[in-house]
Amino acid sequence: MTRHRRMVVAGCVGALLATASGTAYAMDNLPPEQPLVQDLQSEQEPCATADETPYVSQVPRLSAKLYDPEADNQPSEYSSVTAEFEAWWTDTAGAEQRRTYTSITLSSGSNFYWRMPDDVPANTVVSWRVRADDGKATSPWSDEDEGSVCSFVVDDVSPEKATISSPEYPEDVLWVDGVGVYGTFTMDSPSDDVVSYRYNFTGGPYGTAEAESPGAAATLSYLPLMDGPNTLTVRAIDRSGRSSGESRYRFYVKSGRAPVARWKLDDPAGSRTAAAETGTAASAGTGVTFGGSAPSGTGASATASFDGSGHGFLTTGAPAVDIRKSFAASAWVRPAETGRAMTVVSQDADGKPGFTLGLRSGDGGPAWSFAIGGEQVSGGAPETGEWAHLLGLYDAETGRSHLYVNGAEVGVPAEVSPAEAPGAFQVGRARGAAGYRDRWHGDIGDVQVHDRVVVPDEVAELALRKPxxxxxxxxxxxxxxxxxxxxxxxxxxxxxxxxxxxxxxxxxxxxxxxxxxxxxxxxxxxxxxxxxxxxxxxxxxxxxxxxxxxxxxxxxxxxxxxxxxxxxxxxxxxxxxxxxxxxxxxxxxxxxxxxxxxxxxxxxxxxxxxxxxxxxxxxxxxxxxxxxxxxxxxxxxxxxxxxxxxxxxxxxxxxxxxxxxxxxxxxxxxxxxxxxxxxxxxxxxxxxxxxxxxxxxxxxxxxxxxx
CATH class of the missing domain: 2.60.120.200 (Jelly Rolls)
Known part of the structure; x- marks a missing residue:
């Protein structure tokens, strides 16, 4: 029964006195309302019992919010109540122990408190209830009828420290791969009541990893953003909120590994092949001309020009990366036009590209684009004749794709599920159902493919044009x-x-x-x-x-x-x-x-x-x-x-x-x-x-x- 309904019933059973104004007041005293379960707490823990009994880290303060209907039916008078608390438990000898407490008098609607006595035992289920007394009548106990008894257990022992392990980043091993490569870290305390682990990596924010069940280990995934020594600090937290001592796990992160494929595209004029610094050399169509100018302030010395025709492409004949795992593709580009869709790089799937990085054109004007798994991230403003650095990233751990233009992330990351793309890596075109399409018209330089996450600082470095x-x-x-x-x-x-x-x-x-x-x-x-x-x-x-x-x-x-x-x-x-x-x-x-x-x-x-x-x-x-x-x-x-x-x-x-x-x-x-x-x-x-x-x-x- 809700509080509102109780008050209506109580107002109907009392004798009523009608005044000249037409307002009716109760002539007889109405008993206080039965305390509601949702208004009861054991040290900020909600009232619960049985399997839901909360654990607290110290002898708790009980609280209850109590009401007397006279406060609503007789607004001109001050209505006050006291709280009568009762708690009980079974001691180690099997005898029931009971404690009672009567609070000071407060106005209706106040919170009433009882700091439990120090003899409340630890690791024992303690039950309690409460009722209100207005000096003339008492309410029903909070556990009567539709109510419920409240319980708690005092836990006076902190959990043991957690052990920490990681297969990717073993402790104290010099040095381990690396920036942009996720590692899993498992935290496990011997204590069987641990429910979570509070953790922090060097220089990062604090986080909480939940255990699947009390006493279970918790595993988290972490992406190193910089090389050097790193420390994972962990505290085990039990169900009462008690914390263990601090555990420290030190590991050493290498710098991000080199790309799995790279074509600088600085080949001599007249070349028909693009040499690969890593990966497979790419054959060039007749619409590709080497020896073009490079963006100033970069490490590039030359670029390749693509004429936008069916002959303007580079292809390896083999895939560069497994796009179902984390990867990134990047290049310096300068479009000769921006009025149509054009592809910088892609990788073939069955009758379509597994991914494309390039330029799209629509009602909102041209924009840079990274498409994978049927989803697209777009942003930035391509300009004819202007150099830009593009990087498309798929993070398999988060399931999101990202697009960076000139070192800054643009657009909204997309949730994607890429399919296998076992076909050839392409520069300057994308696979379609009836051949290749969206051919690039303009310049491309320094194409790189990574088989890992390229972190923001690395993206900014790749896109840097040194003044x-x-x-x-x-x-x-x-x-x-x-x-x-x-x-x-x-x-x-x-x-x-x-x-x-x-x-x-x-x-x-x-x-x-x-x-x-x-x-x-x-x-x-x-x-x-x-x-x-x-x-x-x-x-x-x-x-x-x-x-x-x-x-x-x-x-x-x-x-x-x-x-x-x-x-x-x-x-x-x-x-x-x-x-x-x-x-x-x-x-x-x-x-x-x-x-x-x-x-x-x-x-x-x-x-x-x-x-x-x-x-x-x-x-x-x-x-x-x-x-x-x-x-x-x-x-x-x-x-x-x-x-x-x-x-x-x-x-x-x-x-x-x-x-x-x-x-x-x-x-x-x-x-x-x-x-x-x-x-x-x-x-x-x-x-x-x-x-x-x-x-x-x-x-x-x-x-x-x-x-």
């Missing part, structure tokens, strides 16, 4: 009106109103001579560029970075004014009609801004990211600004003093190529120049490629000096 230093101008001196590039590259030529500041010869140091007249120090190193804000600038003879591709620029700048009257640009590189980018200070919003127009047109829409920061007023060490355009990730970021944030980051899907020179201290304004900077500039650095850590590669970690 190339294009120029570093330290502004330490000027020769014939130009400040040299450190490696002998193109200098920055100084315009009128620009000069290199150095500490005057003969200057002394105040810390060495108290009477010394202090002189300003350069921003960094031995000198910096000073600009007058009217005509001062420095520029190269031509473009430095390819603004259509990934690039990184860094600069140290200090404004001479605390409240400039107009925007001041520190770095820019122009196209025909506007700047491809400019980094400037905008006084109206007190922000440093990176501005990148989406096309080379006057008044074109602009992508703007910014940092709120006041002007320097000619004092301090200035600010370290860095611009990072990642064409692969379609993002631009502005770093200020080593930091970036969401306001300083946005998307830019397609940068455009500019032919203008790199400008220091001014920006394009109509048919001329403007936004001249008044202040000091130092340590200009330019890279092809996006530095991974933003300004980390510029040597600006915390010290003002650049490496």
């Amino acid at each position: 190339k230093l294009l120029g570093h101008w330290s502004m330490s001196d000027a020769v014939d009106g130009a400040t040299p590039e450190q490696s002998g590259g193109a200098p920055l030529r100084l315009g009128p109103g620009a000069s290199v500041y150095r500490i005057p010869e003969g200057s002394c140091l105040p810390e060495a001579d108290p009477d010394c007249e202090p002189v300003p120090l350069p921003l960094v190193g031995e000198g910096h560029l000073s600009l007058d804000g009217e005509t001062g600038y420095a520029a190269t003879d031509g473009p430095v970075v390819d603004t259509a591709d990934s690039f990184t620029l860094g600069v140290v700048v200090r404004l001479a004014e605390s409240a400039p009257a107009h925007p001041m640009t520190v770095l820019s590189q122009a196209g025909e009609h506007t700047d491809a980018f400019k980094v400037r200070y905008e006084p109206s919003t007190r922000t440093w801004q990176l501005v990148m127009p989406v096309k080379d047109e006057a008044g074109a829409p602009e992508k703007v990211v910014s940092w709120v920061k006041g002007a320097d007023g000619g004092v301090g060490q200035g600010h370290r600004l860095a611009v990072v355009y990642d064409d692969g990730a379609d993002t631009i970021k502005l770093y200020l003093d080593g930091q970036t944030n969401t306001d300083a980051t946005t998307t830019l899907s397609d940068g455009w190529h500019s032919e203008g020179a790199l400008q220091i201290g001014r920006a394009k304004a109509g048919d001329g120049w403007g936004e001249y900077l008044h202040g000091d500039v130092d340590e200009v650095q330019a890279y092809a490629g996006a530095l991974r850590s933003g300004v980390g590669g510029l040597g600006w970690e915390s010290e003002p000096c650049l490496c």
Whole structure:
């Protein structure tokens, strides 16, 4: 019977008194309600008995929530009750022991507690019940009628430590394969009441492995993400929640094993075979041309071009990997078109591909794709003529497929069940019911196949395009009106109103001579560029970075004014009609801004990211600004003093190529120049490629000096 129904019945059996308002109140006292089983607990464990009797780690506190119907039928009066608890058990001599307790008086609906006496024995079933007393009547006991007795057992012994074993990663064996290869670890305590194991691998989160039954062992699967020594720490937990001592299992993980098949595709022009670094050499169709250019900043020296025809393919005549087990396939690719489905790599099954990695086209536009087991993961935005690194991964342990583009996971992992694909491995095409289809048009390089999980750090390393230093101008001196590039590259030529500041010869140091007249120090190193804000600038003879591709620029700048009257640009590189980018200070919003127009047109829409920061007023060490355009990730970021944030980051899907020179201290304004900077500039650095850590590669970690 529910509480609501009991209250209705109780309200009907009492004599009623009608008031002028029409409200009826009970004239006779109504007994408290029978406690409900769901309102009873033994130290936070729900009321249960027999096979469901809970085990607790100490003599428990019993709790019950009790109600008196008068609290609802007579709202103007205070209704209070006490709890009468009763507990019993059979001692070792076979005699029944009983204990009782009456609580303090509390209002109806309160929780009532009894901390059990210390003589409650361990490892013995203790039963209990409770009823409510309002001073005039008592409720039925909680175990009467449809109720139930509650039981508990006090467990005062902690479980024994667990033993740990692993067939894949035996303890203290140097070294065992390896990153990306799952291992199973079995934990087993001699105690017969252990129900779970709390565990932790070095550097990872804590987890819990459940035993199938009390006293049973538990086995977990673990994927090493990095090489080196690793430790598994385990505690056995019994049914009362008691923990064993800590067990430690030390094992040593090798680095991830090499791919089972790899074709660098750097074969000489005119070759009809693609040599295999590992695996089986691949024969080439006549639509494949070797000796193509490779993505910059990678280890690849050349690639192969596929013409998209029926002759544009590479095939091994044999499978590269068992796709029913964990595997990964990857390659550098550059599509010559994106308007149709195209395959980078696949492996033949019966009249269809066992898997395909490539490009799909649909209503939502082109996307990269990894299809296996009838399911597909897709994401990213392929662009004609743009390099991308693709990696498709099937993890047999989790049953999921994943797709990575340029080192980052895209799309939603799919639950898959791959079938056997015993046919040949293909590059540039996929098997269909009536021959091959979805032929690749474009370039492919460095195809790799692994027979294991390739972990995220390895994916990022495979996709890394190491930035190339294009120029570093330290502004330490000027020769014939130009400040040299450190490696002998193109200098920055100084315009009128620009000069290199150095500490005057003969200057002394105040810390060495108290009477010394202090002189300003350069921003960094031995000198910096000073600009007058009217005509001062420095520029190269031509473009430095390819603004259509990934690039990184860094600069140290200090404004001479605390409240400039107009925007001041520190770095820019122009196209025909506007700047491809400019980094400037905008006084109206007190922000440093990176501005990148989406096309080379006057008044074109602009992508703007910014940092709120006041002007320097000619004092301090200035600010370290860095611009990072990642064409692969379609993002631009502005770093200020080593930091970036969401306001300083946005998307830019397609940068455009500019032919203008790199400008220091001014920006394009109509048919001329403007936004001249008044202040000091130092340590200009330019890279092809996006530095991974933003300004980390510029040597600006915390010290003002650049490496």
